[in-house]
Amino acid sequence: MMKNVKQAWAWGALAVAGVVAAALVCGALPGAHADELDQTVSSSEQISAEKTVLDVGHADLGPKVVDGRWGVYVRDDSGAEPVWRRAEDVVFRVKDAAQLDVPSGEEYAQLGAQAGERWWVIPQTQNPDVVWLGWNTQDPAASSVMDRGATMTLGAASGPAVSAGGRMALFVQEGTFDAPRFLVPGVGVQTSQDVWVDVNMHVHANWAFSAAGIYALPVRFCAKTTDGSGTNGTQCASSTLRFAVGDSTPAQDAFGVQAASLADASTQSQPESKPEAHDTHVSRETSSSNITTFLIGGICAVFIVARLALAAVRARAMKKEEELARKEVEHA
Known part of the structure; x- marks a missing residue:
């Protein structure tokens, strides 16, 4: 006994x-995963003009000042040393290893998907088999004159995948069991969406795609400056994000796909008041949540x-x- x-x-x-x-x-x-977003960006980091397809490793898009001019760059941290690349010189390949089943629940209604559908997801928390894309406002030259932060504007997705019925969504989750907060919904007519980013901020979110193919997304960063530089004291830079979704999608073809242009929104570069939790402000705590x-x-x-x-x-x-x-x- x-x-x-x-x-x-x-x-x-x-x-x-x-x-x-x-x-x-x-x-x-x-x-x-609280330490995943801790990084130091140096002014001595190299810049590359080579066109590149990224399918694994860490990368952030963000505003960067090069030779006195603001641009949208990708900080490619997938190698031994970080390298900055112009956003238009990069294609993000989202491999089939990124596929996930859409869960049931009204909280995911803004995906516009049925439970059980297979979507490709660049996750908020790093998956070593998938490219890990975020954004930051940490370039020393840009952040030194940035007043409080910048507005990242994402336009409607276009490209062959969208023409064939594919959809794209962007959302964050503040915890494993919390409802997703959609920055770019995947349902309905997509319009430009503004996301506020504090200065010296490093953020990651879930990039979700409903179908294989090529997607192109216009992106712009605008920031009011403390030194008064830029048009009406605001610096803006625009570019295109390109995604080749699915193993069978030829990533090189994505370089030739153009995104729709964004209308000028320099007057929208800074919120009138401090952003609250319900709007498109994304905090470091939100991005570092343990959702994978x-x-x-x-x-x-x-x-x-x-x-x-x-x-x-x-x-x-x-x-x-x-x-x-x-x-x-x-x-x-």
Whole structure:
């Protein structure tokens, strides 16, 4: 009987260990990825004019000052040393390894998708098999004259994939079980969307695509300047983001795809008041949340509940076994 008591204890410990493991895997414990967004950007980092396809590793788009001129660049951090590239010289390949099933729930209605549909997702938290795209306002020359921050404007997606019915969405999640907050919805008629970015900020979000093919997205950064430089004291720079989604999509073809232009919005470069949580301000805390994919919350919730139920069953069994063992000892 004492052997059975020990077995009950072992099962109970295993169940509890399973709950802790699930919490670690699912990001329920704090600080799992808080350091992923900590980076130092140096003014000595190199600039490359080479056209490049990025399919793995870390990259950020953002405003950068080169030879006194503002431009939209991609800080390619996938190699041994970071390299800045003009945004128009980069194609982001989103491999089939990025495919995920759309979960059920009204919170994902702005994807405009049915539960179970397969979408390609550049996740908010890094997947080593997929390119990891974010944005930053950390270029030393730009941030030194940036007043509070910049507005990143993303226009409607276009390109062969969109012409064939493909959709693109951009959203963030502040925690594993929190509802997504859509910066660019995937449903309805897409229009330009403004996202406020504080100065010296590094942010990541979920870039989601409904179909394979080539997507082109116009992007612009505008910032009021502390030195009064730029038109009416505002510096703006525009470019195009290009995505080749799916392993079978020829990434080189994306370089020839043009995005629609954005109308001038220099007057929209700074919010009238401090951004609140409900608008398109994205904080560092939001971006560093432990969500790894937009469906992991549901999977982890089921797993943790099951583990908790198992722990309760094992605990009851253990208590019963202890009582029986105690009675045997008393009657021995």
